[in-house]
Amino acid sequence: MDDVFxxxxxxxxxxxxxxxxxxxxVAVNVNHLEIQRGQVTAIIGPNGAGKTTFFNLLTGFTRPNQGSWVLNKKSGGQNIPTLIGGLPTYQIARAGMVRTFQVTKTLDRMTVMENMLLSSQKQMGEKMLRSVWPNWKTQQYLDTQKAEELLARYGLKEMKNNYTSTLSGGQRKLLEISRALMAxxxxxxxxxxxxGVNxxxxxxxxxxxxxxxxQGVTIVFVEHNMDAVVDVSDWVVCLAEGSVIAEAEPKNLINNQAVIDAYLGR
Ligand SMILES: Nc1ncnc2c1ncn2[C@@H]1O[C@H](COP(=O)(O)OP(=O)(O)OP(=O)(O)O)[C@@H](O)[C@H]1O
Ligand SMILES: [Mg+2]
Known part of the structure; x- marks a missing residue:
């Protein structure tokens, strides 16, 4: 499938x-794929095409059998020699790549604000942070400020002290995005x-x-809602049976025979 690259x-x-x-x-078998900086790229494809697994590979939740990826020319995947079991997610996050989940992973028995602050603390380990960072309190204050700003931006500020279990499906998605932006x-x-969003x-x-x-954040998103894909994307990548079968601008998707055969025609 090299020809579609x-x-x-x-x-x-x-x-x-x-x-x-x-x-x-074979859940994922991507020969070559490049994501353009600063753009919105949609990944489409039938159920089981490997979209989530592809994200899992990129973000260190799953180890590839083969292959690698490069973020800003920093290598990932199995070519990282220093870390057994692959580059941990928090290091990938620190390198600049963060993901959200298809089934949201907010913690229901914590408040919205606690969820926001969790990621930064968990990533480095609170104890370690304290020892290397004398200004721990200052950092905590700055994180809280940042979380407040993000929650305000995404309409969640009023809910900051509510348990996450009280949020709607859409609000959970927004909380995950907000939490990802903390990094x-x-x-x-x-x-x-x-x-599941209204x-x-x-x-x-x-x-x-x-x-x-x-604002310069590159976005890659998986979506089945084609109106949304056409509306927001600069570029669309279609996966089927693990492989990239087409890449196109959204306006050309409707005429792409491979996409119709694998996905749209269903
Ligand atoms: N941990 C696993 N163990 C075994 N098979 C898996 C595992 N994770 C994913 N798969 C399989 O790999 C394939 C790709 O799954 P994946 O979840 O990546 O698809 P997807 O494109 O995200 O689908 P959907 O649109 O339904 O979310 C599927 O056949 C799935 O059953
Ligand atoms: Mg999926």
């Missing part, structure tokens, strides 16, 4: 020969950020994605 002028991410198998099943990612991977909030989330891209 489209070279980008300024890729933030380059995946090379990235393969993941579960027994006989100041350069590349944000959103796995179905619109699933139409009014979908419009808002699409607007937020566009705003983030305008």
């Amino acid at each position: 489209v070279k980008k002028s300024d890729p933030i991410l380059e995946a090379e020969g990235l393969k993941k198998q579960y027994g006989e099943l 100041d990612p350069e590349l944000l991977l959103l796995d179905e950020p619109l699933a 139409p009014a909030l979908i419009e808002k989330i699409l607007g937020y994605m566009r705003d983030l891209a305008n």
Whole structure:
């Protein structure tokens, strides 16, 4: 499937020969893929195409059988020699790539604010942070300020002391995005950020994605809602049976035979 590969002028991410198998099943088999910096890229494809697994590979939740990826020319995947078991997620986050989950992973028995502050503390380890960072309190204050700003920006400020279990599906998606932004990612991977979200909030989330891209955050998102994909994306990548079968601008998708055969025609 090498023929569908489209070279980008300024890729933030380059995946090379990235393969993941579960027994006989090839979940991901991406020969080449480049993600253009500062753009919104949609990943589409049928259920089981490997979209989530691809995100898992990129963010260190799953180890590839083969292949590697490069973020801003910092290597990942199995070519990292220093870390057994792959580059940990928090290091990938620190390098600038953060993801959200298809099934949101907010912690229900914590408040919205506690969820926001969790990521930064958990990543480094509170004890370690204290020992290397005498200004721990200052850092905690700054994190809280940052969390307040993000919650205000995404309409969650009034709920900051509420348990996460009280949020709607859409609000949970927004909380995950807000929490991901605590790490100041350069590349944000959103796995179905619109699933289970009501139409009014979908419009808002699409607007937020566009705003983030305008501020220089590269966005890659998985989505089944084609109206949303066409609306917000600069570029679309179609996966089927683990492989990239097409790349196109959204306006050309509807005419792409491979995409119709694998996905749209269903
Ligand atoms: N941990 C696992 N063990 C075994 N098989 C897995 C595992 N994770 C994913 N798979 C399989 O890999 C394939 C790709 O799954 P994946 O979840 O990446 O698809 P997807 O494109 O995200 O689908 P969806 O649109 O339904 O979210 C599927 O056949 C799935 O059953
Ligand atoms: Mg998925």
